[in-house]
Amino acid sequence: MATVTAPVDQRSTVGPPRRRRSRLTSPGALIAYVFILPYVAFFLLFRILPTLYGIVLSFGDYGLSGTFELLGLDNYQRLFADPLFWNALKVTGLYAAIAIPVSVTVSLAMAQLCNRVLRGMSIYRSIFFLPVVTSPVLSGLIFIWIFSADGPINSLLGTVGLSPGSWLQSSGLVLPALALVSAWMNFGYNMLILLAGMLAIPQEYYEAAQLDGAGPWRRFRSVTLPLLKPALFFVLVLETVKSFQAFDTIYVMTGGGPVRASYTLTFMVYDQGFGYFDFGYASAVGVVLLLITLVFSLIQRRLVGRSA
Amino acid sequence: MAAMLTDTTDRVDQAPAPAPEHARRLRRRSSPRAMHLLLALAAVITIFPFYAMVVISVQPGKAITIPDALFPSEISFAAYEQALDSQNIPQWALNSAIYSIVSVVLVLLFASMAGYAFAKKRFFGRELIFWVFIAMLMIPYHLTIIPQYIIVRELGGLNTMWGMIVPTIANAQAMFLMRQFIQDVPDEIIDAARIDGAGEFRVYWSIVLPQTKPILATLGTFVFLWHWNDFLWPLVSQQSPRNYVLTVGLKTLQEQEVPLATIMAAAVVTFIPALLVFIVLQRYFVRGVMMSGIK
Numbered sequence: 001m002a003t004v005t006a007p008v009d010q011r012s013t014v015g016p017p018r019r020r021r022s023r024l025t026s027p028g029a030l031i032a033y034v035f036i037l038p039y040v041a042f043f044l045l046f047r048i049l050p051t052l053y054g055i056v057l058s059f060g061d062y063g064l065s066g067t068f069e070l071l072g073l074d075n076y077q078r079l080f081a082d083p084l085f086w087n088a089l090k091v092t093g094l095y096a097a098i099a100i101p102v103s104v105t106v107s108l109a110m111a112q113l114c115n116r117v118l119r120g121m122s123i124y125r126s127i128f129f130l131p132v133v134t135s136p137v138l139s140g141l142i143f144i145w146i147f148s149a150d151g152p153i154n155s156l157l158g159t160v161g162l163s164p165g166s167w168l169q170s171s172g173l174v175l176p177a178l179a180l181v182s183a184w185m186n187f188g189y190n191m192l193i194l195l196a197g198m199l200a201i202p203q204e205y206y207e208a209a210q211l212d213g214a215g216p217w218r219r220f221r222s223v224t225l226p227l228l229k230p231a232l233f234f235v236l237v238l239e240t241v242k243s244f245q246a247f248d249t250i251y252v253m254t255g256g257g258p259v260r261a262s263y264t265l266t267f268m269v270y271d272q273g274f275g276y277f278d279f280g281y282a283s284a285v286g287v288v289l290l291l292i293t294l295v296f297s298l299i300q301r302r303l304v305g306r307s308a
Numbered sequence: 309m310a311a312m313l314t315d316t317t318d319r320v321d322q323a324p325a326p327a328p329e330h331a332r333r334l335r336r337r338s339s340p341r342a343m344h345l346l347l348a349l350a351a352v353i354t355i356f357p358f359y360a361m362v363v364i365s366v367q368p369g370k371a372i373t374i375p376d377a378l379f380p381s382e383i384s385f386a387a388y389e390q391a392l393d394s395q396n397i398p399q400w401a402l403n404s405a406i407y408s409i410v411s412v413v414l415v416l417l418f419a420s421m422a423g424y425a426f427a428k429k430r431f432f433g434r435e436l437i438f439w440v441f442i443a444m445l446m447i448p449y450h451l452t453i454i455p456q457y458i459i460v461r462e463l464g465g466l467n468t469m470w471g472m473i474v475p476t477i478a479n480a481q482a483m484f485l486m487r488q489f490i491q492d493v494p495d496e497i498i499d500a501a502r503i504d505g506a507g508e509f510r511v512y513w514s515i516v517l518p519q520t521k522p523i524l525a526t527l528g529t530f531v532f533l534w535h536w537n538d539f540l541w542p543l544v545s546q547q548s549p550r551n552y553v554l555t556v557g558l559k560t561l562q563e564q565e566v567p568l569a570t571i572m573a574a575a576v577v578t579f580i581p582a583l584l585v586f587i588v589l590q591r592y593f594v595r596g597v598m599m600s601g602i603k
Contacts, residue, residue, distance in 0.1 A: 031508045032429035036437070039422035042478035043441060050455035051447050057455060066462075113346055120344075126590065127351045130358065133586040133593075135537035137555040138575045141562060142357045145364070145372070152360070155374040184354070189597055196598040245448055248539045252559055269450040274544050279454050286451035293448050 057283035064277055075284040085285065087260055088268040091175070092292075095264060096243040099179035103239050106183045107190035108232070112220065114191060115198045129188040139185055140252030144168065147177045147253075168254055171261035178262060181249050186242065190235045197231030198224060233304050240296055244289065265289050358579075361572050368569035387569035388577075396549055397574055400557040405581075406469060407542065407553055408535040414477045415531045416524055423486025424516050428498065438487075441480045449540075457544055465545075472545050476535065482527050485599070489523040490516060526596040529589040536582050554578040 060070040079085045114125055131139065145151050147167035157164060164170065167177040201224065209219045225232075247266045250256065256263035256271065263271075265285055273282030364372055366383040368390070391397050425431070426438055456475050457466075465471020493516055501515045517524075542553045552560065558578060561571050586593065 029429070029431040032425040032431040032434075034508075035425035035429070035512070036422045039418040039478065039483060040437065042418065042474070043444075043480070045459065046456060046475040046478050047444050047447075047452070047480070048440075050452035050459065051444065053455035053458070054451045062458070066458075110350065113343070113350065116343065118340060118343060118347070121347075124347050124351055127354055129586070129590075129594070130583075131354060133533050133537075133582050134358075134579060135539070135555050135582070137537075137539050137558055138361075138578055139357065141558060141571060141575055142361045145568070146357060146360065150374070152356070152374055152378075184357070188354075192594060192597045245450065247450070251539075252562070266448075266450045269453070270540070273454045274457075279458070282454055283451070286448065286454070289448045290451050293446065297446065 054283050054286055057280050058287045060280050062279040071280070075281050078281065079284050079288070084260070084263070084268065085288075088263050088265045088285070089288075091260070091262060092244060092264045092266075095175050095178065095246065095262070096240065098175055099182050099243040099246070100236070100239045102179050103183040103186055103190065103243075104232075104235060107187045107194060107235060110187055110191045111194035111198060112224070115195055125192075128191060131185045132188040134185065136185065136248035137252050139181060140249040143177075143181045143184075143249075144253050169258050171258055174254055174258065174262045178246070178249060178253065181253070182242070182246060185249075186239070190238065193235055193238075194228065194231050197228045201227045229304075233300070237297065237300055240300065241293065244293060244296075265292075361575050361579075365569055365572035365576050368567060370569075372568065387567070387573040391570050391573040391577065396552065396557060397554070397577060399550060400552050400554045401577065401581075403469070403551060404536055404553040404555075404578075407472060407538075408532050410469075410473050411476055411535045412528050412531045414473070415479050415482050416528055418477060419479060419482035419486045419527070420490075420517060420520065420524070421512065422483045423488075423490050424512050426483070426487045427490035428493075428495070428516075442484060445480050453540065453544065456541075460545060467545070467547055467551055469551070472542055472551075476538075476541065479531070482531065485523060485527060485596075486520065489520050493519045522592065522595075525589060526592040526599075529585060529593045530596055532585055533582055533593075536585075 057068075058075055059072060060068055060075075062068050110128060114121065114128070118124075146153055148154075149166040149169075153167070154163065154165070164173060167173040205223045205227070206219055209223050214222065245266055246264060247270065250262050250264060250267055251270070254262040256267045265288065269282050269285045269289065271282075272278045272285060360378070363378055363380055365387050366385065367377060367380050368384055368387040370377070426434060460466055460471045460475060463471070465474065497519075498511055498515055501511050506515070537555060538553070539555045539559075543556050543559070546552055546556065549557070549560065554574075555578065558571065558574055561574060
């Protein structure tokens with residue numbers, strides 16, 4: 001259970017000696033194929049086929065009547081000459097650069113806060129988990145009001161003399177606002193993963209550090225953080241994927257606006273695909289999204305490999 | 309390992325008679341009052357959006373001003389009546405329920421069948437098929453949504469309930485978790501059942517499946533909430549308002565400039581089932597999250 005990468009179970013080889021039969025035709029194997037058949041069929045039709053089809057679509061033009069014409073690299077040429085695409089790329093990067101640190105920091109602080117014995121802690125943890133089970137559409141709808149010109153955040157800021165106006169109509173504040181919503185939605189989940197990692201750190205390390213005169217901040221930095229690295233890395237990967245694929249809250253809260261200031265790559269896929277029904281062009285954006293995801297996961301894997 | 313960690317958290321929750329380890333932990337805490345204050349502040353911030361949703365929903369037809377609106381002097385449920393009578397909300401709630409519940413049943417059935425085969429059977433191509441499934445987790449959903457739309461349209465499934473459900477049931481994570489869990493079911497009880505003359509399907513149904521109840525509950529909770537809150541696929545696969553699920557319907561209410569109180573009433577109605585599922589199955593849900601973090 002502990003290792004995801006453990007070799008597939010070998011126990012079946014140890015049991016009582018069996019007559020060797022061709023693995024393909026032994027009754028056990030046939031039954032196994034029957035058991036995986038429904039799952040494999042759905043997987044082929046709705047995961048693998050769409051992935052390949054999506055890549056093929058990006059090299060052509062799909063007419064609404066169902067005709068497909070191969071165009072080679074036309075969609076990509078158009079894409080790289082399209083300011084909309086470069087803007088979407090910039091917005092996606094900017095959003096990730098804001099959302100990932102905010103979300104990871106909040107999650108880490110909350111995990112540290114919850115990693116102690118206090119009366120009522122289980123109630124606090126349940127409360128912190130509520131946003132995780134809330135639909136992004138619903139969160140988006142209420143946060144529209146929270147970030148509005150005379151919403152609670154601006155009222156609060158007004159007491160210290162600030163009046164930024166409606167966050168969602170400001171091209172400078174729209175991404176921070178979306179990042180805060182995403183932090184609110186996700187921190188409970190991340191916090192739980194980090195908490196599991198913190199609880200696995202032996203208490204003795206903290207005592208030794210304390211005997212050496214390390215204060216709470218020093219203990220956090222020199223004991224908790226290094227030993228939390230695997231869990232922290234997992235949260236970082238999760239947040240990276242989530243920030244690249246953010247869509248629901250953007251669709252509900254901003255529709256890509258104002259003036260395309262929150263028009264991300266995922267939003268561009270939706271907009272080109274289901275707004276303009278330009279499936280080929282939208283798929284080219286999807287392929288770029290795939291490449292970015294792959295490159296980032298490779299880089300993150302490398303970084304962890306080196307520091308571990 | 310996962311179970312051990314969950315146990316630890318559970319024990320931390322019920323603090324009154326601390327074990328030695330916890331006594332030490334207790335000594336470490338700085339000032340309980342300051343910590344309570346911080347936690348309470350974080351809890352208030354976390355809950356505020358829900359609170360705002362409810363207070364707006366019970367003050368229809370009033371200007372929402374701060375701070376007065378946050379402490380309503382009189383409340384009215386007219387927005388709820390309006391949401392439930394004049395809108396399609398009961399129909400949408402039914403659609404959401406069908407979408408979620410049927411998906412849970414199908415995902416659990418197919419994922420546990422495949423998980424059983426991958427965990428306990430030897431067959432040609434097992435490793436390859438398994439790792440292809442896992443590798444597919446890397447593919448961004450937005451790349452596949454358009455081809456998925458085309459495939460479902462070709463199959464005649466657009467604007468139908470089955471067309472909405474079927475593409476979502478090949479869930480790689482669910483199968484992966486099932487396989488992990490079934491690997492720990494002892495071979496002896498499976499072999500014993502076989503010696504007693506149980507057929508293959510019977511072994512799966514009455515021996516393996518009952519052993520996996522906790523993971524079925526965990527997965528079921530996840531899949532239910534994932535479908536209940538799902539938005540993009542129901543949005544693009546259904547055109548007629550009768551077929552909307554609650555999340556899509558809520559969004560259309562916003563577009564039609566329905567009064568805010570009515571939207572918020574509909575949002576409360578949407579949230580309640582997710583909240584109930586979470587409260588009842590919280591234990592399983594928390595364990596699932598913790599398992600996902602342990603590699």
